[in-house]
Amino acid sequence: MAVLVLAALISDIRHYKIKNRLTFSFMLIGLATNLILEGISGLIKSLLGIAVPFLLLFVLYALRMLGAGDIKLFSAIGAVLGFKAALWIMAYSFLAGGVIALIIVIVNRNGKERLFNIFNYLKNVFLTFNIQPYTNFEDKGSKAVFRMAYAISCGVIIFFVEVMLGMK
Template identity: 40%
Template sequence: MNLTLLTHLTLAVVMDFGNGRISNRLIVSGLIWGLAFRLLGEGSAGAVHFLMNISIPVILLFLLFSLCILGAGDIKLFSIAGGFLTLTQLCYLIPVAFVVGAVIGAGKIVYKKVTVGYAIGTKTFMHFSTAILIGYFIVVWGWGIA
């Protein structure tokens, strides 16, 4: 189960870097696999947990999407993760991914300031799927957590 989610998250990062988008086919595939694992592991109660966990990221992050801070693919990627993870893991993954994203963003700003010397306030683009993948490693695989 973890390997399936890891594969989907890794493919999403590759797609995000490749063309700046995450394929809806990958999203649907991840949702189908997540539902299948839930049904196999928990029976019909798994369907309820699945629907709840894929809905939470959409509800929580819709405002960030509306403000063009987060892309729709990133929210859908959180939903895929929710389909596989427990509610507790999902509730850790979202803030951890944002902290990782902040660190990556700060690193990009420092790097560009040092190498290019651009002015503060200019916009820079970040592939947030990378932060979600790293957050997944931190939360599920225990990287960085004692």
């Protein structure tokens, strides 16, 4: 898992994308490993680990609030660890993302602007029933975008700390 998350983080930092070659390779590794170790139940666990993050996060992708690579990374994590672990890691990642976003807002001193932007975005969506992308991930200079791979890395670390402490 450390190899997957570190490689995804490096890819996201360097290329602003998490490569399909990486995520799909780990999905296959997760499927094969769980099938070999646990049989059909392991395969089902891996398949659910791939499907659940995709299904839960697709709306955030459609709104351009989360990149496709981030969702595929969660699915790769789910393929290896199963959907329950993926759900915990997703929860921890979004909490870490909130902390990171708060730090960015404090550093940039643009909290009012960010709240105004999200309010106007949501108002526009509800009044027009027209979903537009929230942000442009290609805008590398945007102060509204941060690499979710940082938060996902934090989520994985928190999950494994809990496992090592016997809390999971």
